[in-house]
Amino acid sequence: MKRTCLAIVLAAGESTRMKSSMSKVLHPVAGRPMIAHVVESLVNASISSAALVLGRDADAVATAAARDDIELSAFLQKERLGTGHAVLAAREAIARGYDDILVVFGDTPLITAAPLLAARQGLADGNDVVVIGFQTADPTGYGRLLVENGALLAIREQKDATEDEQKITYCNGGLMAINGAKALELLGKIGNANAKGEYYLTDIVEIVRAEGGRAIAVEAPETELTGCNNRAELAAIEAIWQKRRRHELMVSGVSMIAPETVFLAFDTQIGQDVLIEPNVVFGPGVTIESGAIIHAFSHLEGAHVGAGATVGPYARLRPGANLGPDSKVGNFCEVKKAEIGAGAKVNHLTYIGDAFIGEKTNIGAGTITCNYDGVNKHITRIGANAFIGSNSSLVAPVSVGDGALVASGSVITQDVPADAVAFGRARQEIKSGWAKILRERYLAEKAAKKK
Template sequence: MTRTCLAVILAAGESTRMKSSMSKVLHPVAGRPMIAHVVESLVDAGISSVALVVGRDAEPVTSAAKRGDIDISAFLQTERLGTGHAVLAARQAIAKGYDDILVVFGDTPLITAAPLTAARKALAEGNDVVVIGFRTADPTGYGRLIVENGELLAIREQKDASEEEKRITYCNGGLMAINGEKALDLLGKIGNANVKGEYYLTDIVEIVRAGGGKAIAVEAPEAELMGCNNRAELALIEAAWQKRRRHELMVSGVSMIAPETVFLAFDTEIGQDVMIEPNVVFGPGVTVESGAVIHAFSHLEGAHVSAGATVGPYARLRPGANLGRDSKVGNFCEVKKAEIGAGAKVNHLTYVGDAFVGEKTNIGAGTITCNYDGVNKHVTRIGANAFIGSNSSLVAPVSVGDGALVASGSVVTEDVPADAVAFGRARQEIKPGRAKILRDRYQAEKAARQK
């Protein structure tokens, strides 16, 4: 779209119903602040200029909204006198002269680019005000959109609606597009002759019509306009986001046995023919390539899983975990900031952190890379085709060469050359008959204590 557009994001609410120490627009949905979801939709709609109206937590809200491909200017709203007053807090930005002014809310993270684009298209067709509405089975509490012959006549609040108007199921979603040339004039005409003495943006519909202009409504799915006022609504928004994203992934070729138990982050990337078993959680920064399998009850964050690799069940991949092609990280294993080579196996009850594991190496059950000395982290390097026996501790910094073998139960503190065998354990001794002597002694001591 060649028309210029300024999006005004209203994010200055006090968020009192959230019962939180931070602004509600900072609360995360799918692992990132809800306001960042709104900004992403604006970018998807081709909008590159944003006026962010802030109040509480102004600096962190502005920081959460910013990204490299959009110009964001923050404007502080010092008084709370209604939505019309809030938009005018960005008067300086509006006055620069844009074809379109788009008003959105910072607490509607489910909005997509489609209705925003539709509203701008309607402005391009000659309308002066475009309200984004939705249809609902239960309109109670919402402002009704009074439409006649395709034109929007008014937005009637529930308390002011007639019985006939209350039966209207087409409702105001709050988002609005305004002709940029007329925006400041129209906004300036909004009065506050109401019980609360506030300036309501919705009054702009009747104002523009009174001046000979045209207002219409465009429709969006109800879920996309869901706002957030408390923790219960935040949970509903999270559930709706997750359901939508799961569906997108499954349609793209990802298999989920029990999709309702899989939780995704805003940036989770999953390739075709990936199988995800029940009760899997993806934190931010995860990529899973095609053909991989994520078994049940696994948790992944900041990790890359290459094609054909398998994870879990009950595995944890922490930031920096990079699994090579056809590698395996099995049950009750944790990998952090480690490269697991192609075809390597980390199958049971193992911690691998700050490490490099070569191709086709086998890490036995109960192995630990001892990477932390209480102050600094150190690196363990294990070559290709090596074998680390069960219950071994590799004390970093240390390296194990290609083809080397570490005997089970070893504590390795020195580098192991390629193709060598390392034993790092005490020699076993046998004391015949000593077990019976010890049992008799212990039982006698116990009996003495009980007298």
């Protein structure tokens, strides 16, 4: 939109009901603080400036909200005297002059750009106040929106509503847009003549009407206005977010056998024709290219999986794992900060960390890259078309050349040239009859202990 807009994000609550050592809005949904979700929706609604009204953990909240595509300013609300008082904590920002003032909450991470744009459009159409509301089957406890002939007459709290008004299912979601030219004047007229002595933003509707202005309501889905006050509500919000994102991915061409068991992060990117089996968890920073298969019970974070690659079952990809096209990381394998070349196979019971694995190389079962000396991490480099036998330990820093073969059970501490065979194990010896002698000795020792 061409109109200028300042969003005021109310995030100064004490978060008492969360029973937490940190601010409520710092609690994550889909792997990032809920206030970051709110700010992203502001950006998607073409809003380039926002004022954060902060209290507890102010610096941490401001850091969590920060991003490059929106200008943020922070204001501290030292007293808690209601929503109207909270908005005026950002008086300095409002006074800069904007066409639209949009008031949102830092604990509504499910909000999308659509209702915010609808509220802004309501101001563009000549209204002075636009309240974002929702329809609900159970309006108990919510303020009712009294609408007549398209105009919003008032927001009636349940305790003040008549019997007929209590039957209204159109409720106040708390989010509101205000004509920027009138915002400070209208906010300044909100009084505190109520039982709590607080300044309620909802009073602005009747104030603007008394001054000859116009207020309306726009509707948003109930789920988008869901706020968070405790851990149970946080879990419910997470479930809604996950269901919504799973649906978006499946519609875009991703197959999920049991979608309710797949958990995504806010930035998970998955291409078409990817198959995800049950019980898979994606942490932040994961990209899956088209045609890949993520088998059951795998955990991925900070990883890139190339086209046609296969992961799991029971695989863990940690940050920096980069799987090339048609590669494979199999069951009970862990990959961390490692490049797995195209067509390479890391099939089972293996740890690959701080490593480069060439194309079409085969890593046998039980192989580990010994990358940590107790102080520093070191690199293992394995060329293309190499074969690493099962139960091998590669002690970094070390290199294995193209086409080389490492015998099973080897401990490799020196570089292996291309096309060489490396044996790093003791020669096998056979001691005929010794098994019987040892067994008899052990049985005698056991019998002696019982006496």
